Amino acid sequence: DAKTTQPPSMDCAEGRAANLPCNHSTISGNEYVYWYRQIHSQGPQYIIHGLKNNETNEMASLIITEDRKSSTLILPHATLRDTAVYYCIVRVAHTNAGKSTFGDGTTLTVKP
Amino acid sequence: DSGVTQTPKHLITATGQRVTLRCSPRSGDLSVYWYQQSLDQGLQFLIQYYNGEERAKGNILERFSAQQFPDLHSELNLSSLELGDSALYFCASSVGLQGYEQYFGPGTRLTVT
Numbered sequence: 001d002a003k004t005t006q007p008p009s010m011d012c013a014e015g016r017a018a019n020l021p022c023n024h025s026t027i028s029g030n031e032y033v034y035w036y037r038q039i040h041s042q043g044p045q046y047i048i049h050g051l052k053n054n055e056t057n058e059m060a061s062l063i064i065t066e067d068r069k070s071s072t073l074i075l076p077h078a079t080l081r082d083t084a085v086y087y088c089i090v091r092v093a094h095t096n097a098g099k100s101t102f103g104d105g106t107t108l109t110v111k112p
Numbered sequence: 113d114s115g116v117t118q119t120p121k122h123l124i125t126a127t128g129q130r131v132t133l134r135c136s137p138r139s140g141d142l143s144v145y146w147y148q149q150s151l152d153q154g155l156q157f158l159i160q161y162y163n164g165e166e167r168a169k170g171n172i173l174e175r176f177s178a179q180q181f182p183d184l185h186s187e188l189n190l191s192s193l194e195l196g197d198s199a200l201y202f203c204a205s206s207v208g209l210q211g212y213e214q215y216f217g218p219g220t221r222l223t224v225t
Contacts, residue, residue, distance in 0.1 A: 042218060
């Protein structure tokens with residue numbers, strides 16, 4: 001699986017969009033980009049995943065660059081409850097999910 | 113609420129002891145995953161079961177073992193416990209083997225004294 005690089009921390013004002021970047025320059029053609037988040041000591045929560053097209057769901061949007069070497073998770077209107085560690089994971093589509101590597105993630109702090 | 117349940121929530125035990133952590137996956141999910149999260153090592157994948165069979169192994173110690181039962185619940189057994197085994201242990205489940213979306217339980221906090 002490709003390695004990912006994320007900034008260790010970011011701040012965002014409440015009500016503004018939070019844009020969390022992830023670099024995955026060694027991504028292969030059959031690898032998906034996944035995002036999870038973990039709110040203080042709770043179990044990680046799945047957010048979204050994508051292959052090459054931009055994706056949107058009720059929680060967030062995922063923007064993947066055309067060369068697929070980086071992506072951005074967008075929380076459109078961040079709230080205090082969005083304060084969490086956000087993990088970007090890259091994984092081959094049809095291999096076993098168990099070997100996903102979560103890495104260190106980005107600690108997002110949403111401030112009032 | 114993810115639909116994944118784990119018991120117990122907290123466990124305090126002494127070095128050298130053995131404990132069993134239990135996980136019930138979401139209804140309909142066939143895959144169960146176990147993860148360990150300690151302060152200095154982040155979230156580490158331990159093992160995956162799919163429909164009763166072991167399908168992937170990560171950084172699981174030989175002192176640790178797991179199984180998935182016919183009703184799809186899973187147990188993680190930790191033996192000869194050491195202080196370094198103190199951590200949060202998470203169970204996750206997914207519908208299929210590939211686990212595009214994994215749903216995590218609330219975790220069991222194990223403290224070894």
